[in-house]
Amino acid sequence: MTIYCPTCNNSSDRVMFIGEFCEECTIKKLRKLIPEVVEVYFCRICGRVRAGQEYYEASNKAIAAAIDDYLHDYGLKNVRTGVESINDSTGMAVLRLHFNIEGAKVAFEKEVRLKRLHRTCDRCLKERSGYFEATVQLRGDPDKIEKTLERMSKFLARYNAFVTKVDRTENGIDIYTSDKKATSQFFASRKLKPKVSYVLSGLKRNRRVYKHVYLLRFDIREKEERTAE
């Protein structure tokens, strides 16, 4: 059965239809629904982008997820966004918008203005306030100590954690880290067995909260035995 588009009168013998409208008219209607400006939150310190409740490195994929959030809040529920390109000097972004209309898939491109709003992410807030959950005391062989600090910093970054502060003392260094779980996973991953103690640091929802203190010595004999590099 041939149907005719109510808007442009094209027939279903000649063009694709999505529901009762031709594909072209459907895209025209959908294109108008997409706002000219989309707002995305970035961390003013680390530059990561917020999607959902988390912050991610600001790749096009993460920015697309942030735009999805904006469009969903805007009332467009059946759309998924891809970012084709972003022009940083003009602030314009070319999006590819994928709609699902009654089971039929329609996609088209639209250029919008990407409005950057700024917040401070949790990680940067903690970093700024000197927040720490664990202290790592490294003693002994200075080379081992420096290598361990470097590896620990890299390891923690992968778990969204960080080194808050490093104090250099006469016989080693004290490292303050933001996440005790990630810190103990670091030791486990390198098969290191520090001495652990716990210091009461306060109450959180009426439960005692402890900071972890790890003490690790690298002496010369251990250095030769531990070839686990």
Ligand SMILES: [Zn+2]
């Ligand atoms: Zn039409």
Ligand SMILES: [Zn+2]
């Ligand atoms: Zn940040």
